[in-house]
Amino acid sequence: MQNQEEVKRLKNSVQHLLDEAKQQGASAAEAGLSQENGLSVSARLGEVETIEHHCGQGLGITVYFGQRKGSASTTDLSPESIKETVTAACSIARYTSEDVYAGLPEKELLATEFPDLDLNHPWSISADEAIILAVECEDAARNFHADISNSEGATVNTHQGIHVMGNSLGFLQGYISTRHSLSCSVLAQRGDSMQRDYWYSVARNPNNLEAASEIGRKAAERALRRLEGRSLSTRQCPVLYSAEIASGLLSSFISAISGGNLYRKASFLLDAIETQVFPDFVHIYEQPHLKGALGSSAYDSEGVATKTRDIVSEGILRSYVLGTYSARKLGLRSTGNAGGVRNLTIDSGDLDFQGMLKKLDTGLLVTELMGQGVNILTGDYSRGAAGFWVENGVIQYPVEEITIAGNLKDMLKNIVAVGNDIDYRGSTRTGSILVEQMSIAGE
């Protein structure tokens, strides 16, 4: 209840900001305010290593003088500073240009329904209890096998935030959300081969976190299985993206159909709407109102209502991903995606991970990608990779120091199957993804 009082107080502050902007002559304004609290505790080699208390706040405002825009933000929430921040934004708007596309969202697109999305589950864990949990997690990893030689530790993290936003069209909303995580990272060593890997669990509700001992065990298994990896000879072969990295493929796709890249014509998917981008079994959609999910929200960062909607069906691109500004530049309407997509989901087939390995037959299972070698304008893709060589559906040996390369346009079209081994830890939900053929470079 005390939290609801706090939301109310922050709403008043946002309203005050908007009023101040009007007072200083702005014709329209949008403001946001957030307050965050958290505790992060890590243990290493059985002892507490750090205890961090987080307590932050910040506000941001964007003002419009007709079609000219200015923005400012501050972490200092004193009344004088708030006034100065509004003044700074207004002063910037004197120098920016008239931009016919600039402005607040259309009023009829703003969210009017605010269901309880079940995002607030505080974790009343003391620093001492968090230490015990972190040590338990790390112990599970360290005791798993004699080759677990060292540790980067285990970390318990708990966080609560209040986010309030409003605009001069009368939108004024706020919500409280929590996010908790438990992670563990350990090293395995055999001879000269030393490898590190990690596992983590994250949830809105602490009761939904994976057990500490499970997280530790998985971290250990993952580090161990990488030992004594080798490179591959340069070749072409099918590539299976494991579920935990497959979301990266989907985010490259989303980036290519996002308004900013489309109106700049900096995408390999220009004018791809209503065309075949994926094979016809692929269905990709957004589920922003899922209860308790990490990506859920009733409205986007401009206050526009979010919707459950198809982005790809039967492999055909059905909708772009747009905020207000990019939508206007393209002559379209916002899709409620200012700030990104929410709980993006790709439908799975019938195969579990073992089934996907069989389907791969002989090729590369990729479990880690390195570097930023993705060019959204051309679709050219070249990244460092590590994983496992697979023959006849069976993992043979770990692989490292190779790259995988191709063009995203072909890679998306050549997806063969999506597994039902879904990773729920991010705001993208996907199983492992099998791509028919890519170029592998190695020794």
Add this chain to the structure above:
Amino acid sequence: MKILNLARQAILAPAGIQDSDIEKIMNRLLSSSVDAADIYFQSSHSESWVMEGGIIKEGSHSIEQGAGVRAVSGEKTGFAYSDRIELPVLLEAANNVKAIVRQGQESQVGLVYAANAVQYYPVANPLKSLPEQQKIDLLRKVDSETRKLDARIEEVIVSLSGVHETILVANQDGSLAADIRPLVRMNVTVIVEENGRREQASMGGGGRSDYNYFIDQDQALNYGKEAVRQALVNLEAEDAPAGNMTVVLGAGWPGILLHEAIGHGLEGDFNRKGTSAFSGRVGERVASDLCTVVDDGTLPGRRGSLSIDDEGTPTENTVLIEKGILKGYMQDKLNARLMGVKSTGNGRRESYASLPMPRMTNTYMLPGTYNPEEIIRSVKKGLYAKNFAGGQVDITSGKFVFSASEAYLIENGQITRAVKGATLIGNGPDVLTKVSMVGTDLQLDSGVGSCGKEGQSVPVGVGQPTLKIDGITVGGTSV
């Protein structure tokens, strides 16, 4: 004293905090038996301007200020921060963080003022170095001059940003040190189109200076020219080769090789914990004897330079590798104390809201004896990688990547065709052992680097002369 007084005025005076209040907070921290403690105050004002589509599209101003309080005992660290610089809040933070250590002897400390460290940049406020209208005029000029360069240019995006940061750090020995850090950055991105094929390229730079940096010698216009040149080269680029081959890296920004391949692996925290592929290898050969690599925070006006680090330690020119032999690590106070060495002035933090750790400043390789053309001529078949985008490293396995953004084939000692960018992957502890030629042409990057570690981003610099690596994996598609 001048900088200390300016810092007091910028951060403490508005909050009504006196030196005696800092003593109170410190003494609260020292009422437990800590090995180290510090209070870090920061005030940072920044702005950015973006011109796109021929108009001044966006401008923003941002103020970040607050204080972080830390107590360290052995390997244990307690930390709290607040955006509110108020005595009761900071005393409460001190109570929270000292809970990590057992109660012990009380001690009292009085502030002493650190002697002025050498300043490697001017006490400038970049935000006030030009009137607003002149910042706008600069953007417009770069935009219009760049658009004139070639008919194939479709879009030009120019951005300008500046930071005026003041820090003040009090340590458990009572020392109080301050720094005022200007930082400016400009960037030009162009998109070109020819026969339906589109490509883009970016070029930018900056440093610890004010906006006049971009006006002097038409620096800003040169970024536009260079971005256009690279974008046009990319229009001609064919598929990159795939496989292990000889690679010649260009001078300057390709020094990101050093940052990823060896820099991170030589940071003190990883080596204290024994998690780096370089752990325990001081005195061993990790590079060919042509390679001498330093991390140097003392270069005047560079993006990665600092007069003092975020723990108040003056920065140094630290030799990491000398003629191929590993000499030492980069240290902050905590890791230096635990390893029984001195801090090298590499203790850095993104802001008051995060803990300091060992980080690089400007990392570069000293020049060798070969003429760059001679290096290219020595290659029968290989890749000449002239420009790079980002990179990444796994410090435990030593595997690292960095991505070429401008590259050419070398055939029979001649640069022949442009090829598309590709990721290069190698193994940190042995890539430098394959360096067979080092050029005379040491260059530092233009001032664009940011390094991420454990979620914290800090500005850094890199540099190197042209150099030849006898074998590294190139991740193209052309087999």
